Amino acid sequence: MPELPEVETIKKDLNKFVLHKTLKQVQIFLPRLIKSNLSQFKKTLHHNSFKKIHRVGKLLIFELNNKPTRFLLIHLKMTGQLIYCSQNILIAGGHSEPTITNETCKKNKYSYVIFNFTDASKLFFNDMRTFGTLKIVDSLELNNIISKYGIEPLQKNFTLHKLTQIINNHRISIKALLLNQNLIAGIGNIYADEILFNSKVMPTKPANNLKNAEIKKIFQSSLFIIKQAIKARGTTFNNYLDAHGKKGSYIQQLKVYGRNGQKCLNCNNKLLKIKIAGRSTVYCPHCQQ
DNA sequence: CTTCTTGTTACTGA
DNA sequence: ATCAGTAACAAGAA
Numbered sequence: 001m002p003e004l005p006e007v008e009t010i011k012k013d014l015n016k017f018v019l020h021k022t023l024k025q026v027q028i029f030l031p032r033l034i035k036s037n038l039s040q041f042k043k044t045l046h047h048n049s050f051k052k053i054h055r056v057g058k059l060l061i062f063e064l065n066n067k068p069t070r071f072l073l074i075h076l077k078m079t080g081q082l083i084y085c086s087q088n089i090l091i092a093g094g095h096s097e098p099t100i101t102n103e104t105c106k107k108n109k110y111s112y113v114i115f116n117f118t119d120a121s122k123l124f125f126n127d128m129r130t131f132g133t134l135k136i137v138d139s140l141e142l143n144n145i146i147s148k149y150g151i152e153p154l155q156k157n158f159t160l161h162k163l164t165q166i167i168n169n170h171r172i173s174i175k176a177l178l179l180n181q182n183l184i185a186g187i188g189n190i191y192a193d194e195i196l197f198n199s200k201v202m203p204t205k206p207a208n209n210l211k212n213a214e215i216k217k218i219f220q221s222s223l224f225i226i227k228q229a230i231k232a233r234g235t236t237f238n239n240y241l242d243a244h245g246k247k248g249s250y251i252q253q254l255k256v257y258g259r260n261g262q263k264c265l266n267c268n269n270k271l272l273k274i275k276i277a278g279r280s281t282v283y284c285p286h287c288q289q
Numbered sequence: 290c291t292t293c294t295t296g297t298t299a300c301t302g303a
Numbered sequence: 304a305t306c307a308g309t310a311a312c313a314a315g316a317a
Contacts, residue, residue, distance in 0.1 A: 001295060058296075078295050078313090129313050131296070172307065181297080189295060238294080238316090278309055279295070 002076040003058060004153065004186030005229035006240050006248060010082055011055045013243035014123075017084045020049050020065070021117040030112035033127070035135040044070055044136050045115075057149045057185030061142065071142050073135050079110075079239040080125065080132030087120035104245025128239060150183040153222045160219045167207045167215050174210060174218070175203035176277040187222070189279045190235055190257045195221045197256045202288045203281050204274070228253060256282040 002010070026045045028034060034041050044064070050072075054061040060082070062072035074082065085105040107114065113125035113134060125134065137145065151157045151166070166183050167174070177183055178192040187195070196203045198221035201214050210218075234240055234248030237258060241247060251258075255265055260273035264284040273282050 003296095075296080077297075079315095128315075129295090131313065170306090176307080179296090277307090280293080 001078055001188055001190060001237065002080065002234070002240055003188035003191050004055075005191070005226055005232075005250065006234035006242075007055050007058050007060060007076065007186075008230055009233045009248065010076075010243050011053050011060060014050075014082065014084060015053050017086070017121075017243065018050055018117070018123060019052065021119060021121065022047060022049050023115060024118045025116045027114040027116065028112070029114075030130060033112055033125075033130065033132060033134055035133045036137070041134075041136050045072070056146050057152065057181050058188070059145075059149075064136075069139055071137050071139070073133075073137060073142075073145070074125070075133045076127070077129070077131035077133070079128040081110075081127065081239065081241050081245075082243055083124045083126065083241060083245045084243045085122050085124065104241060148182055149185040150181060152185045153187070153226050158222075160216060163219050163222075164212070164215050167210055167218075170207045172207055173204050173276050174201060174207050175279075175281055177207045178218075178222075179277055179279065184222075186226075189281075190237065190254070191225055191229065193257045193282055194225050194255060197284060197288060198225055200287055200289065203276055203283050256284065258282070 023045050026042055031038055049065045051063045051065045054063065058075065060074040062074065064070045064072060083104055107124065108126060110126040110128045111124050112127055112130065115123040125132070151162055167177065170177055175192055175196060178187045178195060179189065195218065199214065199217040201210070201218060229235060229250045232248055232250035232253065233242055235250040235254065236247035237251060256271055259271050260282045262271055263269070264271055264287060267284065267286045269284060269286040271282050271284055273280055275281065
C-alpha cells in the first residue's frame with residue numbers, strides 16, 4: 001500500500017538512478033494498465049528519457065525530455081512496484097566478478113511493464129493486483145490532474161490555518177477526511193490510523209466537531225509520522241518495495257495499524273477494529289477520545 | 290468455501 | 304447541486 005512516504009522514497013531513489021538514460025524499448029505485457037493511447041504511449045517513450053521525477057500525493061510524475069514537454073504518470077495503487085536494476089558490471093582487467101543476484105531484480109509473473117534503457121539497465125513495473133495505472137499526458141492535462149489534489153504534508157501550503165479550515169468545513173469523520181485525496185494528498189489507511197493514534201483523536205469523530213487543540217495535534221502528528229516514515233523508507237506490510245527492491249522498516253514503529261486485538265502500547269487496553277469509509281480502522285478506545 | 294485486504298472512482302440516496 | 308457513504312475493481316492470504 002504505497003502512500004506518501006513510500007512513493008516519496010521511490011521518487012528520491014529513481015531520481016538518483018534513471019535520469020537522462022535513453023529508453024531503448026518499453027515492453028508492455030498487460031496493455032490495460034496503460035490508460036492513454038497505447039501506440040502514442042510507446043512512440044512518446046521511444047528514445048526519450050526522464051528529465052526529473054516529481055510526486056503529488058501518491059502519484060509519480062516522470063517529466064520527459066521532449067518538446068512539447070510530456071509527462072509519464074504512474075500510480076502504484078495497492079500493489080504496484082517500481083524496481084530499478086542496473087546492468088551486470090564487468091570489472092576492468094578482463095575478469096568478471098559474479099554479479100550479486102538480487103531476487104527482486106528480474107522479471108517475474110507480475111512484471112507487466114519493463115522500461116529498457118540503452119545501457120542495459122531496466123526499470124520494472126510489477127503489480128500483483130493490477131490496479132496500477134500508467135499514462136502519458138501533456139502539461140495542460142497534468143495541471144488539470146494536479147489541481148484536484150488537496151494540500152500536502154511537508155509542503156508549504158500545509159499550514160495549521162489551512163488544515164483548520166478544511167476540518168471545520170466538513171462533517172465527515174476525521175479518518176475519512178484524512179483519506180480524502182482531494183482534501184489532503186498522500187495519506188492512506190496505514191498513516192491515517194497512525195496519525196490519529198498519535199493525536200489521541202477518535203477516528204469516528206466528525207471533523208467539524210474537533211476542538212482547536214485536537215486539530216493542532218493532528219497537524220503536528222501528520223508531520224511527525226510522515227517524516228518518521230520517510231526516514232524508515234516506508235512501511236512494508238505486504239507488497240511494498242523501494243526502487244532497490246528492498247523493504248521499508250516503518251512497520252516496526254506502527255502503533256495501531258495491523259495490531260487489532262493486541263494491547264495498546266500506551267495504556268495496555270485492547271485495540272479495537274471498526275470500519276470507516278469502507279476501510280478497516282484500528283484504534284485505542286482508551287487513548288483516543 | 291467465505292472473508293478480508295486497499296486507492297480510487299462511480300454510483301446511490303439523502 | 305452538494306455531500307457522504309459504499310460497491311466495485313483484482314487477486315491473493317487466511
